Amino acid sequence: MAADLLELVDVEAGYGRAALVLRGLTVRVPPASVVCLVGPNGAGKSTVLKVASGLLAPRGGRIVLDGRDVTGRGPQSLLAAGLSHVLQGHSVFPEMTVGENVLLGAYTVRDKVRVAERVDFVRTLFPVVGARWDALAGALSGGQQKQVEFARSLMVSPRVVLLDEPSMGLDPKATATVFEQITRMRDAGTAVLLVEQNARRALEIADQGCVLDLGRVHLSGPAPALLTNPRLGDLYLGHPPP
Amino acid sequence: MSLVFQSLVLGVLMGGLYALLAAGLTLYFGVMRVVMIAHSAFLVLAAYLAWTFTVHTGLDPMLSLLVTVPLFFALGVAVQRLLVARLRPATLTMMSVLLTFAVALVVEGLLGFVFSGTHRRIPLSYSGARLELFGASVALVKLIAFGLAVVTLAGLHVLLKVTRFGQALRATMQHREAARLLGVDTDRVAGFGFGLGLATAAVGGTALALDSTIYPSLHWHWIGPLMAIIVVGGLGSVAGAAVAALVLGVGQNLLQLPLGTTWAQTFFYAALFLTLILRPQGFFGGRLAQRF
Ligand SMILES: Nc1ncnc2c1ncn2[C@@H]1O[C@H](COP(=O)(O)OP(=O)(O)O)[C@@H](O)[C@H]1O
Ligand SMILES: [Mg+2]
Numbered sequence: 174m175a176a177d178l179l180e181l182v183d184v185e186a187g188y189g190r191a192a193l194v195l196r197g198l199t200v201r202v203p204p205a206s207v208v209c210l211v212g213p214n215g216a217g218k219s220t221v222l223k224v225a226s227g228l229l230a231p232r233g234g235r236i237v238l239d240g241r242d243v244t245g246r247g248p249q250s251l252l253a254a255g256l257s258h259v260l261q262g263h264s265v266f267p268e269m270t271v272g273e274n275v276l277l278g279a280y281t282v283r284d285k286v287r288v289a290e291r292v293d294f295v296r297t298l299f300p301v302v303g304a305r306w307d308a309l310a311g312a313l314s315g316g317q318q319k320q321v322e323f324a325r326s327l328m329v330s331p332r333v334v335l336l337d338e339p340s341m342g343l344d345p346k347a348t349a350t351v352f353e354q355i356t357r358m359r360d361a362g363t364a365v366l367l368v369e370q371n372a373r374r375a376l377e378i379a380d381q382g383c384v385l386d387l388g389r390v391h392l393s394g395p396a397p398a399l400l401t402n403p404r405l406g407d408l409y410l411g412h413p414p415p
Numbered sequence: 416m417s418l419v420f421q422s423l424v425l426g427v428l429m430g431g432l433y434a435l436l437a438a439g440l441t442l443y444f445g446v447m448r449v450v451m452i453a454h455s456a457f458l459v460l461a462a463y464l465a466w467t468f469t470v471h472t473g474l475d476p477m478l479s480l481l482v483t484v485p486l487f488f489a490l491g492v493a494v495q496r497l498l499v500a501r502l503r504p505a506t507l508t509m510m511s512v513l514l515t516f517a518v519a520l521v522v523e524g525l526l527g528f529v530f531s532g533t534h535r536r537i538p539l540s541y542s543g544a545r546l547e548l549f550g551a552s553v554a555l556v557k558l559i560a561f562g563l564a565v566v567t568l569a570g571l572h573v574l575l576k577v578t579r580f581g582q583a584l585r586a587t588m589q590h591r592e593a594a595r596l597l598g599v600d601t602d603r604v605a606g607f608g609f610g611l612g613l614a615t616a617a618v619g620g621t622a623l624a625l626d627s628t629i630y631p632s633l634h635w636h637w638i639g640p641l642m643a644i645i646v647v648g649g650l651g652s653v654a655g656a657a658v659a660a661l662v663l664g665v666g667q668n669l670l671q672l673p674l675g676t677t678w679a680q681t682f683f684y685a686a687l688f689l690t691l692i693l694r695p696q697g698f699f700g701g702r703l704a705q706r707f
Pocket of ligand 2: 261337
């Protein structure tokens, strides 16, 4: 069996003193593949990504990145290890230019030549980044802002990217662009852990899928098989079978 | 007509000083969502330190900045680390008002204890000097205060726009979690943001002391207008606060002609209420304030 790039094993996590949100959850992301997490609102999908990127420390379980145990490390350390995370909703720096946003993606990269190479790379992959380089990021449309966020997250040449509901609030055309770009990231060798409300659409481009509810994975497997699984509808509507 | 022009010139000079006095407030709010009531108490503290310095050494009060700027920077980092960072995030903004209110009382009490309540004024050889400026007659000290404001704000602007630290600070102000995910140590940056805010208070307090009588409770006179400036400017926007300060400074000075000084003061509060009713995100700030 090929080694997975990112593994979350039996993860337990929660906020403050409140009850656990993730209750023994396991998700594996193989290299250069798209793994899609779906589930109803409040199921804990964003929490999975926050634990994986070090924003939230897990209370139990292990996080393994590229064979190394990285449990309990912060975002800086995980970023250095090749993981980036695009948050749910708008997360550009609205009062900074598109260029400043993208260059901040390389905040931890000191090698100027490498930064220049990456800028060229993301400008090719996301034409709007080059076209609106000097515009304030907050002035862009929702879909364009998402592309800036994607570009920013790719500046460190990550090996795995976590995307939290990237199509949220976008019109159909912008949504199509976002999904196409996710496929291209995967084809360029980056693994993607994708959270989506738009479950069918996401599973159509994903390699693997996991259905999450109440902090546990209830169903997982190859995406095409999940799409035709009659239980998907039940689970996705938030009624897990006993 | 020349009276109006005179008021206009004085208004610009005063607005520039207001911009400097308010700059720190936008930084604290920007990095921590903290309403720092004690800012003007630190302005007065810096003014007293400048006064002490000049009275004891006979040197120009501006030289005291060599000591007070680094001292206030360190003090700001300490206030953030030891006090503000311990507040619970959920109630931070509200609790910061109470906490910094208490800090203001402590600073005022210490000033009263050390310097007594006597009104003080820095003895300056050039305090009576006046200059002609585009035909308006302007006190030299006002011009120096304005110059200090311009130099400090320009320096702050360059720091925020050009340096790596400035980029990290602005990113932290605009989206803290996203900044953390890019590898920015946002706790450290927030501490430096506070330090920077208090460092501007060191310069502002010294500029203020050049042309004012100072006493320990003077800060209550200032906190209202300064809060009005940052709300009108758009909370957390340094440039917005500067524009608002200029507009309000000019407006206040022009209104002094028909209304007199006391009523002209209310212009700040009128502007504050109008802003909160018509455009709570502020007039000159950007999208940042809309998120809150
Ligand atoms: N910052 C937070 N503080 C406290 N509770 C939170 C926080 N974020 C999320 N939660 C809670 O955790 C649960 C899962 O949230 P989340 O992971 O955002 O779900 P999803 O992304 O699947 O909609 C919800 O019950 C939510 O109320
Ligand atoms: Mg979510």
